[in-house]
Amino acid sequence: MSLAELIDQAPVDPNRDRREYLGGSLIAHDCPRWIWLSWRWCLSPANEPRLLRIFEDGHLHESSTLKRLERFCEVEVRPGSDQVGGSLKDSGGHVQYHVDNILSGIPNHPGRFLFECKSASNRSYSSLIRAGSYQAWNEQYYGQVQFYLGALAEQDQELDGAVVLVYNKDTSEYYDEFIDFDYSVFDGLKGRAFSILDAEVPPEREYSRSYYKAKNFMSADDYAVYFGEATPIKSNCRNCSFSRLKQTSENGLWGCAFHQKKLSYKEQLDGCADHQWIPELVPGELVGRTRELATYKSPRGEINNSKHEGIWHYTSDAISFLTRTNYGTEDMWDDFETNKLQEIAREFGGSIEVQPLKKKEKDDDEKNTSGD
Secondary structure: OOHHHHHHOOOOOOOOOOOOOEEHHHHOOOOHHHHHHHHOOOOOOOOOHHHHHHHHHHHHHHHHHHHHHOOOOEEOOOOOOOOOEEEOOOOOOOEEEEOOEEEEEEOOEEEEEEEEEEEEOHHHHHHHHHHOOHHHHOHHHHHHHHHHHHHHHHOOOOOOOEEEEEEEOOOOOEEEEEEOOOHHHHHHHHHHHHHHHHOOOOOOOOOOOOOHHHHHHOOHHHHHHHOOOOOOOOOOHHHEOOEEEOOOOOOOOEEEOOOOEEEOHHHHHHOOOOOOEOHHHOOOEEEEEOOOOEEEEEOOEEEEEOOOOOOOEEOHHHHHHHHOOOOOOHHHHHHHHOOHHHHHHHHOOOOOOOOOOOOOOOOHHHHOOOOO
């Protein structure tokens, strides 16, 4: 096995991207549906080795940049100390933020400034230079800065603005820009955050199937979930119809209406056998629902989302598998009709491990065909 393969096979926490809270960077995303699906743990965790290395390298660039800044200004958050941040006012601890740092004593810029550091490929960096401003380059990054400034101000930590540095990973160039606080942008993002917390079902889709962010930046599995072609790949309390968000404290509490209990972070990740999908996450028409089961009309007839054994009764994870096969071929469906898959899992004390969908490779004819 090569060194590259060994690096790629390093152990990865499968839940590393399952944040307990709705973060400031996600709130600034341009699609409320994507925010909601991420917040409710419906999308695949970002734990692919190459992607994790990009995140890790970004943190390394930030650390080296801060060391360079220390030569001529005050870096308020030292390595190993607590990050500056907190919880958005009145969010019950469900919306939180953590800033990169705060700088003061910058030559020719008196005051204290939020510091945000990004790294970019040469191609992306060049597009920033052409755009001429941080906002024109990336609205989400700009919104993130405005959200941090506003949230800090609400916690009586008002700053004099923000300064952003973008590092070109290919040429080691820096781009810098000072940004003033825009309350209207913050107010809009705050309203979006509360609408996400209040939403019990996913918002409508903002993207078309051909939109570049859908085609180029979503995995095949996330694409299917976003467009309602498949349920989330794994059941958990966040995507269960019995989950209830609590905004009565600052502890980010979740509860279960089925078991009438508060849920710990681990319990939310693990879910339970009584899980039922939020109906809007299931491809198929909801035709009936009780405490014990939900009935959907599928291409193969009516099926029940239920933990109970019997024909046409399927656990949430079994339904997740079925939706990734368009509810199966006829031969496969005969097996499911007698619940063979679930019977085998129960017999051996196992569970159904659903594999994510993959993007289809173009065949040779398609690769060699050019359109007018």
